[in-house]
Amino acid sequence: MSFILTAVLVLGLTGLVLGLVLYAVSRRFKVEEDPRVGQILELLPAANCGGCGFPGCAAFAEACVKQESMDGLKCSVCKSEVMHQIAAIAGHSVELGAEKVAVVRCNGSCANRPNLRVYDGAPSCAAAALMNGGATGCFYGCLGCGDCVKVCKFDAIKMDPETGLPVVDQDKCTACGACVKACPRMIIELRSKNKLDRRVYVSCVNKDKGPVAKKACDVACIGCGKCVKACPFEAITLENNLAYIDFEKCRLCRKCVDECPQHSILAVNFPPKRVAEPAPENQVEQQTEQ
Amino acid sequence: MNTFKIGGVHPEPNKLTADRKIETLALPVQAVFPLSQHIGAPAVPCVQKGDTVRVGTRIAEPGGFMSASIHSSVSGKVAKIDSVIDASGVRKPAIFIDVEGDEWEPSIDRSDKLVLQSNKSREEIVECIKNAGIVGMGGACFPTHVKLCPPKECTIDTLIINAVECEPYLTADHRLMLEHSDEIIIGIKIILKVLGIDHAVIGIEANKPDAITLMRSKTSMVSGIEVMPLQMKYPQGGEKQLIEAVTGRQVPPPPALPANVGCVVQNVGTVFAVYEAVMKNKPLIERIVTVTGQDVKNPCNLKVRMGTPVSQLIEYAGGMPENTGKLISGGPMMGRPLLDDTAPVVKGTSGILMIPEADAIRRAERNCIRCAKCVQACPMGLEPYLLATASEASDWECAEENWIMSCIECGCCQSTCPSRRPLLDWVRLAKNRVGGIIRARNAKK
Numbered sequence: 001m002s003f004i005l006t007a008v009l010v011l012g013l014t015g016l017v018l019g020l021v022l023y024a025v026s027r028r029f030k031v032e033e034d035p036r037v038g039q040i041l042e043l044l045p046a047a048n049c050g051g052c053g054f055p056g057c058a059a060f061a062e063a064c065v066k067q068e069s070m071d072g073l074k075c076s077v078c079k080s081e082v083m084h085q086i087a088a089i090a091g092h093s094v095e096l097g098a099e100k101v102a103v104v105r106c107n108g109s110c111a112n113r114p115n116l117r118v119y120d121g122a123p124s125c126a127a128a129a130l131m132n133g134g135a136t137g138c139f140y141g142c143l144g145c146g147d148c149v150k151v152c153k154f155d156a157i158k159m160d161p162e163t164g165l166p167v168v169d170q171d172k173c174t175a176c177g178a179c180v181k182a183c184p185r186m187i188i189e190l191r192s193k194n195k196l197d198r199r200v201y202v203s204c205v206n207k208d209k210g211p212v213a214k215k216a217c218d219v220a221c222i223g224c225g226k227c228v229k230a231c232p233f234e235a236i237t238l239e240n241n242l243a244y245i246d247f248e249k250c251r252l253c254r255k256c257v258d259e260c261p262q263h264s265i266l267a268v269n270f271p272p273k274r275v276a277e278p279a280p281e282n283q284v285e286q287q288t289e290q
Numbered sequence: 291m292n293t294f295k296i297g298g299v300h301p302e303p304n305k306l307t308a309d310r311k312i313e314t315l316a317l318p319v320q321a322v323f324p325l326s327q328h329i330g331a332p333a334v335p336c337v338q339k340g341d342t343v344r345v346g347t348r349i350a351e352p353g354g355f356m357s358a359s360i361h362s363s364v365s366g367k368v369a370k371i372d373s374v375i376d377a378s379g380v381r382k383p384a385i386f387i388d389v390e391g392d393e394w395e396p397s398i399d400r401s402d403k404l405v406l407q408s409n410k411s412r413e414e415i416v417e418c419i420k421n422a423g424i425v426g427m428g429g430a431c432f433p434t435h436v437k438l439c440p441p442k443e444c445t446i447d448t449l450i451i452n453a454v455e456c457e458p459y460l461t462a463d464h465r466l467m468l469e470h471s472d473e474i475i476i477g478i479k480i481i482l483k484v485l486g487i488d489h490a491v492i493g494i495e496a497n498k499p500d501a502i503t504l505m506r507s508k509t510s511m512v513s514g515i516e517v518m519p520l521q522m523k524y525p526q527g528g529e530k531q532l533i534e535a536v537t538g539r540q541v542p543p544p545p546a547l548p549a550n551v552g553c554v555v556q557n558v559g560t561v562f563a564v565y566e567a568v569m570k571n572k573p574l575i576e577r578i579v580t581v582t583g584q585d586v587k588n589p590c591n592l593k594v595r596m597g598t599p600v601s602q603l604i605e606y607a608g609g610m611p612e613n614t615g616k617l618i619s620g621g622p623m624m625g626r627p628l629l630d631d632t633a634p635v636v637k638g639t640s641g642i643l644m645i646p647e648a649d650a651i652r653r654a655e656r657n658c659i660r661c662a663k664c665v666q667a668c669p670m671g672l673e674p675y676l677l678a679t680a681s682e683a684s685d686w687e688c689a690e691e692n693w694i695m696s697c698i699e700c701g702c703c704q705s706t707c708p709s710r711r712p713l714l715d716w717v718r719l720a721k722n723r724v725g726g727i728i729r730a731r732n733a734k735k
Contacts (some may be wrong), residue, residue, distance in 0.1 A: 117629065120652040122715035124682075129720055131715070132379020132629060139381055208381075 037061045039089050043082055044075060049153045051076040051176025070094040077154075077174040098192035100175040102157065102168045104148075107203040108141040109163035113217040115129045119143075129184035137216035139152065142166070142187055148179035170197055191247045197269045200245060201250055202227075204264045207240040214262070221264045227256035237257040291496060293521035294531040297669035299702045301524055301623065303497055306582050306589045307461045307560035311470055314593045315606055321364045321597030322634040323349060324376040324384040328431040330356030335385055341368045345571050352420075357421040358433045358637075363575035363595035366390040368408050377619040377626055377633050384634075387597070398572045404472055405569035408480070410501040414570055417483050423565035423637075424470060424576050427559030428452060428527065431619055431638040434560055438484050440549035449482055449490040450536050453505075453558040454520060456495060457621025460641045462578040465591045466495075467501040470562055471508045477565035478515055485554060488514040490496035491536050492558075493508045495522050525700035526622060530556045531669050534686075550732050579635060583644030585611035594635050601631040603642050615647030623701045656709040663675050664703035664713055670696045674703035678713045688725060690721040696729070697721055 038059040048056040052075050054063060061094045064073055075083065075269035080096050119128050125147040128134055134143045144164045149161045151181050155180055157173035159165070163289045166179075170193075180188045187205055202221055206213040210222035223241030235249035236256060245256070245265070310393050310699060325365040326332035333350035343349060344361040350360040366389045374384040410418065420435040440446055450476075455463045467474060476489050491511070494502050496519050509515040520526055528549055530541045532555055539551040548555055556564075559577065566572040575596055582589040587608025594603060600619070604610050610617070611633070619639055664674040672693055680688040697717055704714040 122712040122719070123684075124716075124719065126723075127712075127715045128721040130719055132627065139375075 001207045026202045033034065033135060034065050036065050036091075040064055043078070043086055045077045045174075047077060047153050049077065049174070049175065049176045049177065049178060064092075066091045068092075076176045084192075085215075087114050090126075098194070099192050100190040101173050101178075102175060102179055102188050102201075103165050103191045103201055104142070104168060104188055105201060105203050105205050106165060106185075107219045107266065108136065108138055108217045109165055111163075113138055120129040124288060125182075125200070126184045126188050138206055138213075138220065139208070139216075140185060140187075141204075141217065141220075143185065147182045147184070148188060151178040151182040155176065174219040194247075194252065198252055198267070199247075199269065200244045200250055200257060200265065200267045201247070202245055202264055203266045205242065207242050209241055213241065220261055222262055224261065226259045226261065227265060227273050232256045291519055291521040292535045293523050293526065294328050294534040294669060295431065296671050297667050297702060298523040298531075299523065299524065299705055301458045301669050301705065303522070304582075304584075305461050305464070305497070306459065306584075306586075307591050308464055308498075308581050310461075310464050310590050311605075312464070312578055312683045315595070317364060317595060317600065318598040318602055319389055320364075320369065320601070321362070321382050321387045321389060321595065322374050322600075323360050323362070323597050324374060324382045324389070324634065324636060325350055325360065326382055327360065327376075327638065328425040330354060330358075330360045330431055332383070333360050336372055337368050337370055337385065339370055342366070343368060343387060344393045344395050346398050346575060347713055348421075348423075348573070349387075352433075355435060356527050356571035358425050358434060359421065359573075360385075361423055361573040361575050362387055362653075364389045365393040365674065366440055368578040375629055375633060377628060377639060379626065379629050383731070386403040386619075387709060398423060399570040400572075406537060408569055412484050412486070415480060415667065418568050418571075419564055419659060421573070422563070424560060424563045424567055425574070425637050426557055427563060427637065427640070428557035429579060429638050429640050434556070434564065434728060435438050436720050438481065440485075440547070440554060440571065444547075444549040445460045445552055446485050446487055446549060447552040447663045448487060448537060448554075448555055449478070449485060449487060450532055450553055451478060451490060451491055451492040451558055451561060452527055452529075452555055453498075453501065454532060455498070456522075456524045456527040457623055458567055459582050459593055459643055460572045460614075460621050461582075462496050462580045462640050464501055466558055466562055466578055467505060471504055473565045474505075474558055475508055475515065476569065477514060479512075480564055481554075481556060481561065482514065492517045493520050493526075493532050493536050493677055494518070495520050495526060497522050519691040525698065525702065528669065528698050528700060530698065543693055544613055574637060576717045577635070577637065577639065579639055580641040581592065581607040582641065583614070584646055584649070585613060587611075588642055595641075596636060596658075597634045599626065599631070600633050600635065600639075600642055603635070604644070604652045607642075610644055611646070613648070614644045615644045615650030618643040618645060623705070624699065652712070653710055655711050658711060660725070661708060663708065666694075669700060669708040670698060672697060674713045674717060675680060675711075677720060678711065678716035681716040681723075686720065686723050690724045690727070694721050694724050 044057040052060045054060040065152050103145045115134045115135045116137055117135045123145050125143040125145040135266050142165050146159050148166050154174055155231045156169045156171050157166050160167045174188050204221040206220045213220035213222050221242050225238050227243050228236045228238050233249050233251050237244050254267050257265045328498045333354035335350045337349045347362045348359055349362045352359050366387050369388045370384040370455050371385050375381050416435050424434040425431040502519050505517045533553045541548055541551055563574050579594050581594050582601045590607055617628045619628050625645045658675050677689055677694050701714050
């Protein structure tokens with residue numbers, strides 16, 4: 001009986017002594033952490049996507065508390081109300097721009113831009129871009145190996161097997177910008193979401209002269225400049241044989257879409273044209289009021 | 291017989307054109323000169339649309355220290371300065387010249403007479419080489435005048451002439467040695483004078499016994515130049531491998547240069563171009579190109595003016611066989627696939643290779659089975675499987691730690707892989723990225 005008692009006593013005492021040591025050490029070497037960091041961290045998505053430019057959500061939370069203002073701090077995944085909450089915890093005020101979404105600016109599907117060659121190297125757009133111009137005649141368009149799909153942490157971008165082009169799921173996309181960085185051809189751009197997710201954009205990045213671009217792809221921008229003239233808001237610029245629509249100036253009037261002889265300007269999420277004829281006018285007004 | 295110690299592979303030599311004499315190709319209708327045909331900054335055009343040029347007229351000046359000038363290889367009018375898809379498969383700015391007649395610059399000595407002596411000083415010779423726009427003719431296109439001015443702290447004791455031609459199919463250097471051996475010997479003497487040394491070794495692989503015998507007989511009367519037959523092994527023509535094979539010295543990893551171990555390596559084609567530039571005042575406007583392939587009707591070695599479209603070379607060789615699956619500029623191991631046959635011949639075009647579809651196709655890749663064949667084959671002692679995996683995972687740090695910048699892109703790893711993994715593609719990608727990171731880091735300092 002006594003040996004059980006000895007064992008209990010010895011172990012109990014050892015435990016007690018070690019516990020005291022641990023307590024003393026933890027008091028002595030205590031790391032002061034701002035409780036706000038923890039609170040902010042709970043609000044963050046914990047995806048560690050890096051879209052904010054910090055190594056992870058914890059680093060972002062710490063930066064929110066440490067920095068004087070919220071300038072340059074934006075979690076692309078969080079909705080605006082969450083960002084306001086975070087700012088409130090950190091004791092700053094925050095002004096948020098328009099919400100954004102990733103847009104693939106290439107419409108060179110298999111039908112519009114047929115394959116002329118076979119690329120059978122490493123299945124990576126970056127490797128294909130290093131090798132040569134890719135399998136089609138266009139030296140600017142999508143290579144179709146899916147580097148953007150691989151880097152998306154939110155499962156928001158997928159390859160369409162029919163067109164061979166990536167498709168962004170606008171509900172899942174958080175505009176973290178990972179795909180923008182991954183694309184070696186700089187095709188993907190973050191554009192403002194607008195009301196009802198409506199967007200008008202030039203779905204081409206081909207900087208070649210008109211005839212060369214046209215030969216490579218049926219829907220390539222040929223830099224004719226018709227859209228520039230048609231735009232009543234001076235939102236379209238033409239540089240290096242390529243039109244670009246500034247989404248901050250664009251009022252979604254869609255005049256350029258009808259003008260484009262190459263059909264390279266796309267308008268998405270608009271209701272069908274015939275029904276919507278009067279609607280765009282209202283749309284413009286609403287946008288202006290905002 | 292000497293060779294380098296680690297790694298290497300033995301591809302089928304397939305030297306179909308070894309006994310075909312060099313033939314001269316007719317002038318093209320329009321010659322195209324891409325502005326970046328060399329390592330370093332692109333050249334800057336010094337002619338305008340409508341200008342009349344002669345053969346040998348300089349049409350573009352070097353764009354920096356590490357750059358080379360470009361000369362017109364034809365006479366005629368500058369049609370336009372536009373862009374062209376060159377052998378690297380990328381659209382690059384280029385000068386287009388419409389050919390009219392064949393009028394040469396009067397300063398060029400066009401006779402076949404051998405010029406033995408020149409009283410030019412070292413500086414004048416380097417200037418002459420620089421003005422002639424000479425770059426390494428083996429394919430890397432490193433400006434030769436830069437290579438001939440090694441850093442001051444390095445003492446050079448050996449000039450190595452690269453006549454290995456380890457790439458299968460190619461025979462341009464082999465034929466050049468057989469037909470222009472005297473010029474090459476004089477060229478070597480010129481380079482020895484520039485470097486201020488008296489010892490040169492010509493490294494030739496054992497599969498060219500006729501070239502070895504000929505060069506031996508030509509050098510027997512010349513002191514200081516030695517011919518060294520080397521055991522056949524790819525990539526013996528790599529600069530570092532050749533230095534090891536010839537001298538037994540190992541070049542340390544980058545940024546160390548061959549000059550750090552006292553060696554300067556020049557290709558025989560470059561030596562021939564140096565002879566023509568210094569003795570005949572002729573800039574780099576022609577080169578020997580091997581046009582070959584298993585099913586090509588008339589595989590041949592051609593003397594081609596720069597800027598000639600590849601299609602003209604193919605036509606001369608009997609047209610492109612119907613079963614061609616890949617058209618390659620350079621050799622089968624290190625060459626680059628051409629997008630189409632409109633690309634012009636440039637300073638680095640050593641061969642045009644038409645590979646039948648059955649051989650060209652890459653079969654589906656499988657998982658790595660850790661057999662380490664790639665490690666055994668790597669002549670630089672790297673671990674290609676590891677580098678490729680790091681690249682696939684975008685782990686550039688891991689790639690850099692494992693010496694990716696030492697890779698010479700010879701392709702031994704990929705050719706031995708039983709799982710047919712595209713190792714070289716991944717390694718090239720990582721090398722490109724790591725190179726960018728290192729440059730950015732150095733720029734910050």
